[in-house]
Amino acid sequence: xxxxxxxxxxxxxxxxxxxxxxxxxxxxxxxxxxxxxxxxxxxxxxxxxxxxxxxxxxxxxxxxxxxxxxxxxxxxxxxxxxxxxxxxxxxxxxxxxxxxxxxxxxxxxxxxxxxxxxxxxxxxxxxxxxxxxxxxxxxxxxxxxxxxxxxxxxxxxxxxxxxxxxxxxxxxxxxxxxxxxxxxxxxxxxxxxxxxxxxxxxxxxxxxxxxxxxxxxxxxxxxxxxxxxxxxxxxxxxxxxxxxxxxxxxxxxxxxxxxxxxxxxxxxxxxxxxxxxxxxxxxxxxxxxxxxxxxxxxxxxxxxxxxxxxxxxxxxxxxxxxxxxxxxxxxxxxxxxxxxxxxxxxxxxxxxxxxxxxxxxxxxxx
Amino acid sequence: xxxxxxxxxxxxxxxxxxxxxxxxxxxxxxxxxxxxxxxxxxxxxxxxxxxxxxxxxxxxxxxxxxxxxxxxxxxxxxxxxxxxxxxxxxxxxxxxxxxxxxxxxxxxxxxxxxxxxxxxxxxxxxxxxxxxxxxxxxxxxxxxxxxxxxxxxxxxxxxxxxxxxxxxxxxxxxxxxxxxxxxxxxxxxxxxxxxxxxxxxxxxxxxxxxxxxxxxxxxxxxxxxxxxxxxxxxxxxxxxxxxxxxxxxxxxxxxxxxxxxxxxxxxxxxxxxxxxxxxxxxxxxxxxxxxxxxxxxxxxxxxxxxxxxxxxxxxxxxxxxxxxxxxxxxxxxxxxxxxxxxxxxxxxxxxxxxxxxx
Numbered sequence: 079x080x081x082x083x084x085x086x087x088x089x090x091x092x093x094x095x096x097x098x099x100x101x102x103x104x105x106x107x108x109x110x111x112x113x114x115x116x117x118x119x120x121x122x123x124x125x126x127x128x129x130x131x132x133x134x135x136x137x138x139x140x141x142x143x144x145x146x147x148x149x150x151x152x153x154x155x156x157x158x159x160x161x162x163x164x165x166x167x168x169x170x171x172x173x174x175x176x177x178x179x180x181x182x183x184x185x186x187x188x189x190x191x192x193x194x195x196x197x198x199x200x201x202x203x204x205x206x207x208x209x210x211x212x213x214x215x216x217x218x219x220x221x222x223x224x225x226x227x228x229x230x231x232x233x234x235x236x237x238x239x240x241x242x243x244x245x246x247x248x249x250x251x252x253x254x255x256x257x258x259x260x261x262x263x264x265x266x267x268x269x270x271x272x273x274x275x276x277x278x279x280x281x282x283x284x285x286x287x288x289x290x291x292x293x294x295x296x297x298x299x300x301x302x303x304x305x306x307x308x309x310x311x312x313x314x315x316x317x318x319x320x321x322x323x324x325x326x327x328x329x330x331x332x333x334x335x336x337x338x339x340x341x342x343x344x345x346x347x348x349x350x351x352x353x354x355x356x357x358x359x360x361x362x363x364x365x366x367x368x369x370x371x372x373x374x375x376x377x378x379x380x381x382x383x384x385x386x387x388x389x390x391x392x393x394x395x396x397x398x399x400x401x402x403x404x405x406x407x408x409x410x411x412x413x414x415x416x417x418x419x420x421x422x423x424x425x426x427x428x429x430x431x432x433x434x435x436x437x438x439x440x441x442x443x444x
Numbered sequence: 445x446x447x448x449x450x451x452x453x454x455x456x457x458x459x460x461x462x463x464x465x466x467x468x469x470x471x472x473x474x475x476x477x478x479x480x481x482x483x484x485x486x487x488x489x490x491x492x493x494x495x496x497x498x499x500x501x502x503x504x505x506x507x508x509x510x511x512x513x514x515x516x517x518x519x520x521x522x523x524x525x526x527x528x529x530x531x532x533x534x535x536x537x538x539x540x541x542x543x544x545x546x547x548x549x550x551x552x553x554x555x556x557x558x559x560x561x562x563x564x565x566x567x568x569x570x571x572x573x574x575x576x577x578x579x580x581x582x583x584x585x586x587x588x589x590x591x592x593x594x595x596x597x598x599x600x601x602x603x604x605x606x607x608x609x610x611x612x613x614x615x616x617x618x619x620x621x622x623x624x625x626x627x628x629x630x631x632x633x634x635x636x637x638x639x640x641x642x643x644x645x646x647x648x649x650x651x652x653x654x655x656x657x658x659x660x661x662x663x664x665x666x667x668x669x670x671x672x673x674x675x676x677x678x679x680x681x682x683x684x685x686x687x688x689x690x691x692x693x694x695x696x697x698x699x700x701x702x703x704x705x706x707x708x709x710x711x712x713x714x715x716x717x718x719x720x721x722x723x724x725x726x727x728x729x730x731x732x733x734x735x736x737x738x739x740x741x742x743x744x745x746x747x748x749x750x751x752x753x754x755x756x757x758x759x760x761x762x763x764x765x766x767x768x769x770x771x772x773x774x775x776x777x778x779x780x781x782x783x784x785x786x787x788x789x790x791x792x793x794x795x796x797x798x799x800x801x802x
Binding site for chain 1: 498721
């Protein structure tokens with residue numbers, strides 16, 4: 079028994095050492111050593127990223143923080159993107175930054191309060207789900223400043239940031255409409271909620287603007303974390319003759335990429351199928367042979383910019399800011415040039431100008 | 445009372461204490477390897493929990509649900525049932541309380557108690573389903589409770605989404621103030637921490653747990669069923685009704701955890717993508733406490749302290765959350781391992797030994 083116990087403890091120790099080694103590597107971008115992952119993916123920034131030239135503000139002495147939702151800071155989505163924004167802010171301005179992960183919904187408020195009570199200049203709540211907690215923390219601490227992504231909180235000391243996903247989706251719709259050979263295009267959505275609806279409406283409008291004959295098949299899978307559902311949805315849409323699918327479905331979308339890759343392995347070159355990625359530049363993760371382009375949603379840009387305004391002294395407290403094409407907060411990544419011909423990109427630029435100038439109003443959902 | 449103390453010290457209180465210390469040491473080694481200061485980290489943990497009134501109050505709030513679910517799992521254990529379904533019963537408790545809190549409008553002295561009772565009954569019925577299947581059809585409760593967890597999650601999501609949803613919020617409407625279990629003056633005293641009646645109820649349930657199992661005929665019967673179902677049947681105890689009854693009480697205890705999360709902490713119910721984990725923590729708490737009332741109380745305090753203090757380690761010592769999870773995991777591992785091993789040994793060789801002893 080004694081021997082077994084010793085052996086077991088030994089195994090445990092070795093196992094924990096190995097695990098820690100892996101863990102530590104992943105965490106280099108974390109709170110402890112934020113020296114890495116400053117400008118997470120410079121190549122991913124839309125052409126004219128205004129913040130990059132403006133990184134001369136001195137933010138020493140300013141303290142910024144963010145609280146993730148249950149997804150955690152390495153979720154490959156908006157939490158991670160937000161932390162990349164704050165890390166870049168630290169490098170550019172010298173402000174100090176920190177994050178706390180929420181293990182469950184009860185932690186939202188306590189984590190926010192930790193920063194608020196420690197007199198942080200600005201505390202971010204990342205994600206729609208934090209709405210109530212941000213509101214609560216803001217009302218009880220009227221002198222603190224908070225900000226939230228993807229939700230609107232009505233309080234005088236909170237800045238609410240939402241995105242015009244419909245505008246960016248319009249542009250990838252233009253790409254899809256011009257590049258489809260079969261005139262059949264697919265859209266795979268996660269859950270049917272307003273934010274995803276904005277992707278769909280914008281995309282369909284974009285396709286119709288350049289190619290009124292094209293047919294767009296819309297499929298909501300009902301989940302953001304079921305790759306198998308995404309794969310099944312993609313299979314049925316591709317079987318129907320479609321050659322391009324735009325997904326706005328988080329992890330479910332990984333199945334869409336998977337299906338497209340398998341098809342391209344055996345298909346003739348003229349039968350090649352494409353996927354349009356979402357949120358981040360997904361060609362970096364899934365490769366250029368299947369990713370036509372991506373609809374970027376620059377959470378990092380939003381976090382960076384609003385925090386910077388805090389340093390400059392014009393924090394948009396109590397306001398709801400919708401970031402769209404004119405702010406370069408949504409759009410196409412620069413890597414699009416690899417697969418999208420120049421004349422299509424020119425057309426995209428043309429539509430972008432029209433949307434920015436207000437000549438075209440993209441349908442949206444509330 | 446003597447029996448209570450003996451029940452707790454019988455398996456020697458030393459085992460869990462050593463386990464906690466071992467877990468903390470392994471955690472410290474891991475932090476050292478990761479390049480973090482373990483002493484600073486543990487100090488931040490304690491400071492977070494006891495540092496000021498707000499954090500102390502929130503720690504109590506974090507302890508409350510796992511004390512309920514710990515009692516729930518321990519109660520089922522005492523009757524020889526492994527209730528893995530505390531999670532689902534917790535969700536049903538939440539749902540019951542939310543439905544009453546949102547849709548019914550009554551004066552506070554009826555509304556809040558009604559929401560509590562309905563939530564507890566919802567949890568109880570959810571547990572009773574597994575108990576009934578076991579009693580009438582012989583289906584193993586481990587399997588049914590796990591499956592019922594998922595049914596509960598999606599049923600609750602459906603109910604909230606279909607009938608209680610506040611448009612554009614992704615959650616139910618807020619429950620009426622008259623149904624709220626928040627203690628206003630205590631919250632103000634605790635610097636706005638979310639204090640509610642749940643913790644006092646949980647303490648009452650600890651007493652109930654002891655009084656019912658060790659001081660009533662029914663409780664005695666349930667314990668006999670748990671020790672040896674055949675002997676119980678031979679002695680004229682109705683085993684099947686005992687199983688159903690035990691699962692109802694166990695489910696009601698877990699349901700109360702959900703009730704007070706709704707009425708005391710959130711005041712609404714979100715459409716949840718996954719389980720909260722309170723029910724599963726309850727299993728560890730029950731094991732840690734050796735299925736005794738006092739032990740479960742201490743186990744829940746340890747768990748709540750660790751999970752709430754974890755944010756402090758991240759905040760004060762910059763330890764990334766992944767490493768904190770390893771630290772907590774190793775504490776749980778060392779704490780639970782002797783319990784699991786002892787339990788397994790008992791299961792495998794228990795019958796033989798008892799025969800020899802007699």
